[in-house]
Structure formats: structure tokens, C-alpha cells
Amino acid sequence: IGNGAAAPYSYPEPPAAPVKKFSLWDDRQSRLFTDPRALREGDILTVNIKLNDKANFKNQNDRSRTAARKLGYDVTLGWEGNSTSGKGDAGLSSSTETNADGEIKRSENLELNVAAVVTEVLPNGNLMIRGSQEVRVNYELRVLTIAGMVRPSDIGAENTISYERIAEARISYGGRGRVSEIQQPAYGQQVLDQVLPF
Incomplete structure (x- = not known):
């Protein structure tokens, strides 16, 4: 979990749908036996993120x-x-x-669902995914980004996957606004912490 600075990136362009004449049957419509899971570049899947992390370090x-x-x-x-x-x-x-x-106490609880796009299909069939979500509440902006590699077999029937099954996962959650500014020490205090030897 980082500072939530979302870097812009380009989405892969999905293959163009073939132009067909009018028909009662359309391949683009949902089928009863069609696999809805994301398997190709440009497909979208949902990532379930549920973090409940607690740590206590004392030295x-x-x-x-x-x-x-x-x-x-x-x-x-x-x-x-x-x-x-x-x-x-x-x-x-x-x-x-x-x-x-020295003592550090940390407690984090995060439950979110974010849609991710398949950016690349590797030769072995694994999928590279990346997604971003921005939520603005009053004067506070929260940014969530996720990236990593998944196996198609780990994607559920509802086209969802848990963050625990993402290899090389990069999850960043943070924001900026009034609340974030209050949580940060003043600029003068930051300078003194770097200059003072004691």
C-alpha cells in the first residue's frame, strides 16, 4: 500500500467487432454457454481486495x-x-x-472492488492486468491502482478474482485532500527532523 499516486497509462485496443447484416442472432449478445471470463487483451475483470493487516514492531x-x-x-x-x-x-x-x-504500530483495513483491464496475454496464457479507481468525497480524493499477473484458471465464474491470487501484485491506495494534509507533519517539522542530529 503506497501513496496512491496514479500514473496515467493507455488502454489496449480490443479487436474490432466484425460488421454483420441484421439478424435475430447476434454474436455480441450473451449466450447461455459462453464463458464470461476475461481471456483476451482488452477484456475486463473485477478484482476483490480485502486487506486486514495489523503489525507491531518494537526495538x-x-x-x-x-x-x-x-x-x-x-x-x-x-x-x-x-x-x-x-x-x-x-x-x-x-x-x-x-x-x-522505537515502536511502530500499524492497522489497515481495506475492502474494495476494482475493475481491471487485461493489458497483455503472455505466451504461456497468463494475463497481465491493470486497473485504477478514483473516488472523490467532498475535498478528499482517494486513488486505488492495482497491477499484476493472473492465471485464467483463477478467475471465477462471475469474472472475479481475489487479490491474493495475483502474482507480482502492485496495490497502491492513498489520496490527497484535507484529511491527508492533516495527517502529514508540517513542512517546518520535516526540515527540523532532517537537520537536527538529536
């Missing part, structure tokens, strides 16, 4: 380091019957400690 890191150094000396000097002596100690110590905690 804790504690680091502590202590170092100590001590140096002592004893010096005695003498000349012409006189002598002098001296003793001293020098020490150095350092201590560092770092504590870091």
Missing part, C-alpha cells in the same frame, strides 16, 4: 561503555651529595551510554 537498544586509564611515576634525582625525589599519579576516565527505543 530497544542499550549501549554502555566505560574506560579508565591511570599513570604513576616516581622520580629521584641526586647531584654532589644532594638529592630530590617526587611522586605523582595521573588518571583518565570516560563513560558513555546510549539508550534507544
Whole structure:
């Protein structure tokens, strides 16, 4: 699930229907024994998306380091019957400690149906599909895009397929508007997060 930026793309052109004279029977009409599933380039199928994802990540890191150094000396000097002596100690110590905690909680629930177009039929018979849906409610625009590869045998009798059966699935859902702007931090805060080292 991404930011919902829908990239424009061109739809494949379906093959032209043959021109026929007037008849009571039309091949373009639904037949009782005709397979309604999308099997050719340009056909449309419905993708059922039902996401209920919850994740909880927690990371804790504690680091502590202590170092100590001590140096002592004893010096005695003498000349012409006189002598002098001296003793001293020098020490150095350092201590560092770092504590870091991080936690991420995420909960997503998405139930949508979106129509997708068959953009390519691969040599092995698998279908490449792509679909997009935009919904505007007041000042909020929601965009859903989906793309991937499906097997014709996974398409149901009602010309539907679950997102779980889409290989290499790319699902993006997001939007822009008043609600999205409120959820984002202010531009000044974003700059400070990048500049401040702590």
C-alpha cells in the first residue's frame, strides 16, 4: 500500500467487432454457454481486495561503555651529595551510554472492488492486468491502482478474482485532500527532523 499516486497509462485496443447484416442472432449478445471470463487483451475483470493487516514492531537498544586509564611515576634525582625525589599519579576516565527505543504500530483495513483491464496475454496464457479507481468525497480524493499477473484458471465464474491470487501484485491506495494534509507533519517539522542530529 503506497501513496496512491496514479500514473496515467493507455488502454489496449480490443479487436474490432466484425460488421454483420441484421439478424435475430447476434454474436455480441450473451449466450447461455459462453464463458464470461476475461481471456483476451482488452477484456475486463473485477478484482476483490480485502486487506486486514495489523503489525507491531518494537526495538530497544542499550549501549554502555566505560574506560579508565591511570599513570604513576616516581622520580629521584641526586647531584654532589644532594638529592630530590617526587611522586605523582595521573588518571583518565570516560563513560558513555546510549539508550534507544522505537515502536511502530500499524492497522489497515481495506475492502474494495476494482475493475481491471487485461493489458497483455503472455505466451504461456497468463494475463497481465491493470486497473485504477478514483473516488472523490467532498475535498478528499482517494486513488486505488492495482497491477499484476493472473492465471485464467483463477478467475471465477462471475469474472472475479481475489487479490491474493495475483502474482507480482502492485496495490497502491492513498489520496490527497484535507484529511491527508492533516495527517502529514508540517513542512517546518520535516526540515527540523532532517537537520537536527538529536
